[in-house]
Amino acid sequence: MSAKNDIAVVLGTRPEIIKLAGVIRNLGSRGSIHYTGQHYDDELSESFFRTFKLPAPQLLLNGISGEHRSIQISRATYQLAEHFRRVSPRLVIVQGDTNSALAGAQAANYCGIPVLHVEAGLRSNDRNMPEEINRRLVSVLADVHCAPTSWNAANLVSEGIPLYAVRVTGNTIVEATCESLPGVEESREILGKYGLCENEFILATIHRPENTDDPQRLAEIIDALCEAPIPVLFPVHPRTAESVRAFGLADRLSRIRRVPPLDYSTFLSLASHARLLISDSGGIQEECTIIKKPLVVVRRNTERPEALASGFAVRVRHRHEISEEITRILANSELARILVNRPCPFGDGKASERITEIALAVADGGALPPGERLGEFSYTCEPQVVQGGAVGRALLRSPVQRGSLAQ
Structure with a gap:
């Protein structure tokens, strides 16, 4: 694949469209949308492409919307993997904890393509939530983890994700x-x-x-x-x-x-x-x-x-x-x-810029050897992440149970 459309962005739901719109626009001709159709409805999804001025998807999957979770993930993984084998993108970007994100991460990993996970490290610690299983599995498959907050980064590090693979970027929802x-x-x-x-x-x-x-x-x-x-x-x-x-x-x-x-x-x-x-x-x-x-x-x-x-x-x-x-x-x-007068804990509105910079660096690094996909890059956490690791783990031992407004 040429430098054009060499970064595949996999999405399939309205929140993913909203949160990845800035990244897709910043990638320009380097990015291409791979739409699973998990939410396939003009009223609920395709209108969002128009609202955020996004190009039409390069790939639109079939037979996903409305199906059981197991069918959605298996079909999307198969179709994406078949496509990736043909076009060989240099990087696959997935967002959050949807069935589409898990399918995209699996398909890329099976094809030996690096995976960048946007909104990485969120944890509810409730395995009854399908989203919790999805996000944890994506963390296992991803090569680069863009955590919205230091709290999220602490979750990843406590699970054994190496610091060099984690970046605190803020959350794209702000912009x-x-x-x-x-x-x-x-x-x-x-x-x-x-x-x-x-x-x-x-x-x-x-x-x-x-x-x-x-x-x-x-x-x-x-x-x-x-x-x-x-x-x-x-x-x-x-x-x-x-x-x-x-x-x-x-x-x-x-x-x-x-x-x-x-x-x-x-x-x-x-x-x-x-x-x-x-x-x-x-x-x-x-x-x-x-x-x-x-x-x-x-x-x-x-x-x-x-x-x-x-x-x-x-x-x-x-x-x-x-x-x-x-x-x-x-x-x-x-x-x-x-x-x-209270600051937003999810960043300064520049998350899309930071994630785009990371994505382009990974894609421009070429093929990475097995087990050393990020070996030539210096992806290190910012100082507050290292500090947040210890603080975050302490907080996880005594999680916020209910919260108290404005205190």
């Missing part, structure tokens, strides 16, 4: 969020469209299996949202909508202001003007620290403890905890002022 936030006039129009007043509503999203597959859990969450003293806008994920129908919860949900899934820019606009966010989303745990809004995380655990430790989020589990946090946060008149 993606800043780029996607609408201006004042557009935000005013969006609020008007949904009949909302700034800082006088709650924006809530629920979609994770731990909440949607358990009828009692889902009913508790819906009841807690219904009890909120200010309006709740609830974009309904397809999985959540199906569970509501299956569990007979439609009457309860009717008391909440429901809307279809939102495009990224609209969602960010509403989130940035909400009084409070309630969600089980991993991405929103990052975005709340950028738009400076309080978040109630409805989950057993989280792979993003930075949002809790920095005071932007609090994690809850049960109905009464959700209601208590809603009441407490809405009563805190100083919270907005405190959060505005």
Whole structure:
């Protein structure tokens, strides 16, 4: 393969498109998109390519969307490996913890191609989460690990990943969020469209299996949202909508202001003007620290403890905890002022630049001998990573259980 399109970027979901858009644009003609179609829907995925001004995928896989996880990973791995054998990219980039990321890392590794893992080192330590298994397996396969924070780097080092293979880059969500936030006039129009007043509503999203597959859990969450003293806008994920129908919860949900899934820019606009966010989303745990809004995380655990430790989020589990946090946060008149002045723990908005620089260096190094793929490079952690290793391991022994907003 020539220097053109010699870096393959594998993605298949909306979050991957959002978080890798800056890297893809920075790579220019060196990068090529390999789209697994894990989320294959023009409304939910292909429109994101247009929004972020990305080129059409060089490769679009078949038979992935809607299938069982095992089928998605096996089919994507096979098709990607067959393609990589033909075109021989110099580097494969994968993002996060999706089935697409695991398939891309496996296919590249099987073909002897170096793997760069973006958003490496996140850990929930909950093996019931498919994402936790995916991200851990990708860490085993990857050659370069771009960790968003020192905490993530500490996780990798504690698992035996060598320091020279780890870089703290920040999280690309910072620049993606800043780029996607609408201006004042557009935000005013969006609020008007949904009949909302700034800082006088709650924006809530629920979609994770731990909440949607358990009828009692889902009913508790819906009841807690219904009890909120200010309006709740609830974009309904397809999985959540199906569970509501299956569990007979439609009457309860009717008391909440429901809307279809939102495009990224609209969602960010509403989130940035909400009084409070309630969600089980991993991405929103990052975005709340950028738009400076309080978040109630409805989950057993989280792979993003930075949002809790920095005071932007609090994690809850049960109905009464959700209601208590809603009441407490809405009563805190100083919270907005405190959060505005609190730094984002996920970086300075230059992660895409750093990751691109690393990717080009690896690709330009040519083929590396087995077992020494990074031998000629000096990928070392920044000083705070070394310090963060010891601190991070100590934190992991006493993980953030719940968090406390703005403390």
